[in-house]
Amino acid sequence: xxxITCQGVSFAYEGNTAVEELNFEVxxxxxxxxxxxxxxxxxxxxxxILRLKxxxxxxxxxxxxxKSAEIGYLPQQTAAQKDFPASAYEVxxxxxxxxxxxxxxxxxxxxAVANENIExxxxxxxRTRCYRELSGGQQxxxxxxxxxxxxxxxxxxxxxxxxxxxxxxxxxxxLIRKINRETGITVIMVSHDVASxxxxxxxxxxxxxxxxxxxRTGSYLNSGVGKAFLGGELSD
Amino acid sequence: MINTxxxxxxxxxxxxxxxxxxxxSLCASLLGVSLxxxxxSMIGDGLSHVGFSTLAIASALELGDTPLTVSVPVVVLAAFxxxxxxxxxxxxxxxALALISAGxxxxxxxxxxxxxxxxxxVCNYLFGSILAMxxxxxxxxxxxxxxxxxxxxxxxxxIFAVTFDENFAKATGVRTGIYNMLIAFLTAITIVLxxxxxxxxxxxxxxxxxxLTSMRICKKFKTVTICSAVVSVVCFFTGVMLSYNYVMPxxxxxxxxxxxxxxxxxxxxxxxxxxxxxxxxxxxxKQL
Numbered sequence: 001x002x003x004i005t006c007q008g009v010s011f012a013y014e015g016n017t018a019v020e021e022l023n024f025e026v027x028x029x030x031x032x033x034x035x036x037x038x039x040x041x042x043x044x045x046x047x048x049i050l051r052l053k054x055x056x057x058x059x060x061x062x063x064x065x066x067k068s069a070e071i072g073y074l075p076q077q078t079a080a081q082k083d084f085p086a087s088a089y090e091v092x093x094x095x096x097x098x099x100x101x102x103x104x105x106x107x108x109x110x111x112a113v114a115n116e117n118i119e120x121x122x123x124x125x126x127r128t129r130c131y132r133e134l135s136g137g138q139q140x141x142x143x144x145x146x147x148x149x150x151x152x153x154x155x156x157x158x159x160x161x162x163x164x165x166x167x168x169x170x171x172x173x174x175l176i177r178k179i180n181r182e183t184g185i186t187v188i189m190v191s192h193d194v195a196s197x198x199x200x201x202x203x204x205x206x207x208x209x210x211x212x213x214x215x216r217t218g219s220y221l222n223s224g225v226g227k228a229f230l231g232g233e234l235s236d
Numbered sequence: 237m238i239n240t241x242x243x244x245x246x247x248x249x250x251x252x253x254x255x256x257x258x259x260x261s262l263c264a265s266l267l268g269v270s271l272x273x274x275x276x277s278m279i280g281d282g283l284s285h286v287g288f289s290t291l292a293i294a295s296a297l298e299l300g301d302t303p304l305t306v307s308v309p310v311v312v313l314a315a316f317x318x319x320x321x322x323x324x325x326x327x328x329x330x331x332a333l334a335l336i337s338a339g340x341x342x343x344x345x346x347x348x349x350x351x352x353x354x355x356x357x358v359c360n361y362l363f364g365s366i367l368a369m370x371x372x373x374x375x376x377x378x379x380x381x382x383x384x385x386x387x388x389x390x391x392x393x394x395i396f397a398v399t400f401d402e403n404f405a406k407a408t409g410v411r412t413g414i415y416n417m418l419i420a421f422l423t424a425i426t427i428v429l430x431x432x433x434x435x436x437x438x439x440x441x442x443x444x445x446x447x448l449t450s451m452r453i454c455k456k457f458k459t460v461t462i463c464s465a466v467v468s469v470v471c472f473f474t475g476v477m478l479s480y481n482y483v484m485p486x487x488x489x490x491x492x493x494x495x496x497x498x499x500x501x502x503x504x505x506x507x508x509x510x511x512x513x514x515x516x517x518x519x520x521x522k523q524l
Contacts, residue, residue, distance in 0.1 A: 050407040069409030075401065080275060084400060086457040094397045098408035104390045130455035150408045 001063035008058035033201035072151030095149030137168035259381035260430035265468030280440030289344030364435030364487030
């Protein structure tokens with residue numbers, strides 16, 4: 001069974017359909033990129049997979065014993081976070097919270113996992129620095145480390161490169177691919193950046209308030225939707 | 237100095253007010269860090285106004301001798317309501333707070349003027365009075381403060397997660413609703429306890445000032461929390477002494493000391509930078 005299966009899924013806000021008729025599967029170890037224009041329902045779908053929003057029709061199934069507490073999530077940053085007084089380490093460690101249940105304090109194992117992920121993402125030098133003083137790219141790495149603390153199975157990234165410069169963007173993409181390949185964690189990413197999406201992802205889901213395309217990246221490049229969307233990017 | 241202290245503490249009403257005040261400022265400063273960062277700074281103001289109107293109505297209806305037992309449940313209820321409104325409805329958090337705060341102040345003042353008439357009691361409610369605490373109040377306050385402190389320590393990590401990134405916490409299966417309610421519940425209790433020493437109009441400063449002051453300098457959540465607790469307790473004590481020496485209202489003196497502390501911390505952050513800049517300028521002038 002697939003890790004995530006969507007069967008005829010629709011989402012609506014107060015009766016207005018945001019996105020409808022989604023049918024796709026995500027297998028273990030896949031790297032899925034969700035692309036589409038603004039308002040095409042990308043972020044809504046992410047919320048649906050995270051169970052923050054329930055579908056108005058259809059079902060989102062989680063297979064292979066995946067629980068929602070086992071999903072690592074990298075949300076878009078909020079304004080409040082940008083000036084938050086917390087050290088990078090405190091932020092990363094907070095990713096372990098869901099594994100704690102009602103126990104009040106972090107165990108030695110939680111701290112070890114946090115340190116492992118800090119090492120994996122190469123943010124050792126900034127671990128005691130204040131989060132609000134970090135650059136955009138460093139902040140994203142810290143949040144990615146926190147997401148990894150919460151999961152061993154599935155990573156959901158909501159526009160992780162928004163507002164980053166090209167060099168840092170490139171580094172972050174490579175880091176995510178490395179995580180996907182080396183640890184086998186399934187990655188689902190929402191992105192505006194179609195060119196990078198087709199470069200790194202194994203599968204593409206193109207939304208246009210409906211499911212315009214779902215399949216392997218190779219066939220997306222040859223499909224009508226893919227050609228139009230990518231062509232549009234190039235001619236801009 | 238020491239003589240003044242001894243003289244001050246020979247009055248039992250001052251001892252009572254100081255005990256309650258210190259506990260309240262400790263609780264308020266801990267919760268304040270989270271509230272200020274969640275952009276809920278004015279929640280203290282709204283809740284204290286609700287507290288004011290319940291006290292007014294309770295005394296009008298002559299509901300028992302201890303107004304605290306009446307106002308604690310009502311204010312806790314108002315806190316939950318506020319949280320619900322700002323999460324779900326189309327009236328945004330700050331507007332909802334303004335509505336509740338002005339509305340309940342108006343109701344409170346009307347009830348008082350219809351029953352006892354506007355007198356010094358009203359003034360004491362609004363600006364705080366050191367004479368307000370009875371022995372029962374002190375016992376009640378100590379118990380509630382102990383509850384607030386224990387809960388805060390036990391749920392510290394959860395409060396951090398919910399404050400820093402509610403969406404992430406929710407997505408990874410943390411029941412954020414419960415912890416938001418916990419914060420609102422603890423805040424409501426703290427506000428009611430502190431209201432009568434600090435005054436309805438000034439109690440929210442205990443939540444806002446220490447947190448903002450410590451955020452000038454501290455860079456970790458843990459140090460911000462600890463520093464804010466220390467600043468708050470020191471400021472309260474200094475404020476009470478100021479109020480005793482110069483016969484000023486307690487609430488106002490505490491706020492003035494808090495303002496001084498804020499300016500001091502702010503200056504401490506600015507000054508090293510200023511020094512660095514002048515040093516750089518000097519170097520440049522030399523090079524020229």
